[in-house]
Amino acid sequence: MKATLRVTVVMMVMAFLFSSLKPNVVYGQKATFKNCSLEMNVKDNNGKKKMVCHFSADFTGMKKHDVQIYMEIESPKGTLHEYLDDDEGGEGSMRLPVQKVKNFKNKNKTDKFVLNDKIIWMFNSDLHPKKGKHTYYVRLVAYDAQTYDEIGHSNYMSYTMTGK
Numbered sequence: 001m002k003a004t005l006r007v008t009v010v011m012m013v014m015a016f017l018f019s020s021l022k023p024n025v026v027y028g029q030k031a032t033f034k035n036c037s038l039e040m041n042v043k044d045n046n047g048k049k050k051m052v053c054h055f056s057a058d059f060t061g062m063k064k065h066d067v068q069i070y071m072e073i074e075s076p077k078g079t080l081h082e083y084l085d086d087d088e089g090g091e092g093s094m095r096l097p098v099q100k101v102k103n104f105k106n107k108n109k110t111d112k113f114v115l116n117d118k119i120i121w122m123f124n125s126d127l128h129p130k131k132g133k134h135t136y137y138v139r140l141v142a143y144d145a146q147t148y149d150e151i152g153h154s155n156y157m158s159y160t161m162t163g164k
Contacts, residue, residue: 031142031152083128129163
């Protein structure tokens, strides 16, 4: 009986000590996209057409880290859409993914920050459509700008374009 009482007292003391400790909580980095939409054939001031992606996003675990958002084009879904770049600089032809990158600063260097009503855009001529009519899938992918780790992505958005 005395041994049981001692074990019970020791367990109560340990429970008290551990309950008074503050846990060192580390949040995983995460990006949550919302209100994503595509707007096609938007004309700039010179009449040049572009694709505009509107979005908002919430970020956590980002203390002192900035974000890079990639607008990636896929066709078919799951395969990055690429184009053949005929390099004039002597490297030869290279297949390059069709994507656009934009950097966003975590101005207050806080763990959580929000981007509201932002855009990423790309000229239609930079989309390099394949010959014929095809559906293209667009999604935004967020990366930690310091570590280049992917921290989240949007749902797919799609559009149809005919290439010549």
